[in-house]
Amino acid sequence: MKKTIDTPQPTKNTAVRGILCTLAGGTCWGFSGACGQFLFQEYQMDAFWLTAARMLISGLLLLGYLLAAQPAKLKTIWQDKQDVRQLLFFAIIGLLACQFTYLKAIEHTNAGTATVLQYLGPLLIMIYACIKGSRLPSKREAFAIVFALAGTFLLATHGNLHTLVISGQGLFWGIGAAIGLFFYTLIPTRIIAKFGSWVVTGYGMLIGGSCLALAIRIWQIPIHLDMAGILALAGIILIGTLVAYTLYMQGVQDIGAVKASMLASVEPVSATLFSALWLGTNFVFMDFIGFLLIMSTVFLLAKK
Numbered sequence: 001m002k003k004t005i006d007t008p009q010p011t012k013n014t015a016v017r018g019i020l021c022t023l024a025g026g027t028c029w030g031f032s033g034a035c036g037q038f039l040f041q042e043y044q045m046d047a048f049w050l051t052a053a054r055m056l057i058s059g060l061l062l063l064g065y066l067l068a069a070q071p072a073k074l075k076t077i078w079q080d081k082q083d084v085r086q087l088l089f090f091a092i093i094g095l096l097a098c099q100f101t102y103l104k105a106i107e108h109t110n111a112g113t114a115t116v117l118q119y120l121g122p123l124l125i126m127i128y129a130c131i132k133g134s135r136l137p138s139k140r141e142a143f144a145i146v147f148a149l150a151g152t153f154l155l156a157t158h159g160n161l162h163t164l165v166i167s168g169q170g171l172f173w174g175i176g177a178a179i180g181l182f183f184y185t186l187i188p189t190r191i192i193a194k195f196g197s198w199v200v201t202g203y204g205m206l207i208g209g210s211c212l213a214l215a216i217r218i219w220q221i222p223i224h225l226d227m228a229g230i231l232a233l234a235g236i237i238l239i240g241t242l243v244a245y246t247l248y249m250q251g252v253q254d255i256g257a258v259k260a261s262m263l264a265s266v267e268p269v270s271a272t273l274f275s276a277l278w279l280g281t282n283f284v285f286m287d288f289i290g291f292l293l294i295m296s297t298v299f300l301l302a303k304k
Helices: 012-043 049-068 079-109 111-116 121-132 139-157 167-185 188-195 198-218 227-255 258-263 266-277 286-302
Strands: none
Touching: 012 049, 012 079, 012 111, 012 227, 012 258, 012 266, 049 079, 049 198, 049 227, 079 111, 079 167, 079 188, 079 198, 111 139, 111 167, 111 266, 111 286, 121 139, 121 167, 121 286, 139 286, 188 198, 198 227, 227 258, 266 286
């Protein structure tokens, strides 16, 4: 999901720090998914409101950090109309779509299942690359396709063709989250290389959140949260966005994008554990087989 350039070979201490930061970042992302599930289960949270609030506050936090640390970077992205168009497209079609579909998938399934289904996104990127390059998938890529389809089938049916064990809406939004991840990853590659992921993500969050907030008239939606609900919301916004992103980017800097993106795949594992141990979500053997098949595609498709 994050586009950066691999760093040179790190020292031992730097490598250890990078591994720990990346694993911690992925765990924070998984925790934020469980916080979303908690809000849907306990407070019947409106997914539109949660998406808008998360994006608005996260965008303000990221841009606030840049304003203090690197203010010059915030201006240059607005100087070229093509850059601005791509940023707006990323904010709406990429970030907003990715965030909303993921939260809707959690609302209709659970944090673990939604996160794993979202990880079908890299498979869509591979298929797109094959089409764009006018080539057939390699053996490794063909196995990834088979594993992804088999894993999705097991998650949806537990192996029974006549039964759907997750709701049709859950499956729809989970696949939608994968499509959202596809656009989120591909749209901003040029401007991220030009301006950096912090600037692009910060502005994307703020723009997408503002557009959604205005569209749904966020101020008119009643939200009633006690302290537990407020802490869960903070878990999504602070831990699941600012802390997770900071840790992940430190990991990328220390060990490189390829290794960091692989280690960040701890996210669905942590989301599943938090969902099961904290929220009491019941997973069966077929669920874990489906998870394993889908997540194996990440490793099959990970090539420098």
